[in-house]
Amino acid sequence: MKKLQGNLCYLRALEPEDLDFVFQVENDESLWEVSHTQVPFSKFVIRQYLENAHLDIYEAKQLRLVIVSNETNLAVGLIDLFDFDPKNERVGMGIVISSSENRKLGYGNEAVKLLIDYVFNYLNVYQIYVNISTDNSASIKLFSNFGFEKIGVKKSWNKVGDIRKDEALFQLIKSK
Secondary structure (H helix, E strand, O other), X not given: OHHHEOOOEEEEEOOHHHXXXXXXXXXXXXXXXXXXXXXXXXXXXXXXXXXXXXXXXXXXXXXXXXXXXXXXOOEEEEEEEEEEEOOOOEEEEEEEEOOHHHOOOOHHHHHHHHHHHHXXXXXXXXXXXXXXXXXXXXXXXXXXXXOOEEEEEEEEEEEEOXXXXXXXXXXXXXXX
16 A cells, blocks of 8 residues: 555545445536546446456456545545556556545645556556646646646547537656
């Protein structure tokens, strides 16, 4: 656990007790744009997901961790690895801090730092990528601060309501 422990927060595996928190996050319509969700999730579906969350990243090709505040010991967000490709040594990353009260307090910054270290040093990944809407300045700043570079823009990639939005692809390659 030490490797996923920071000064402000720590990252831990999903537990059955996270049902209500994950249900709240997945069904928060204000977050659907970043999660590419279009319909609500039932507690039944989330319970099934939690029951399978124990699968190894090499088997599931994804990993979702809970971001927990050291001060309150409460969940403040989720951070994901997805599209894990051990052959090509790459993985996608995504993060959400669930409530606006917990944003801009450093949780996201520390969680990303902890997970980058884990990915490069324990999963032996060579590159991490993130997809970010070009109007999401907070996420662009967060990942750019860690050296993620914008390598392209997918034009009109996501439809949000009646608006089409561009999505940028950012990449961090492990330094030698």
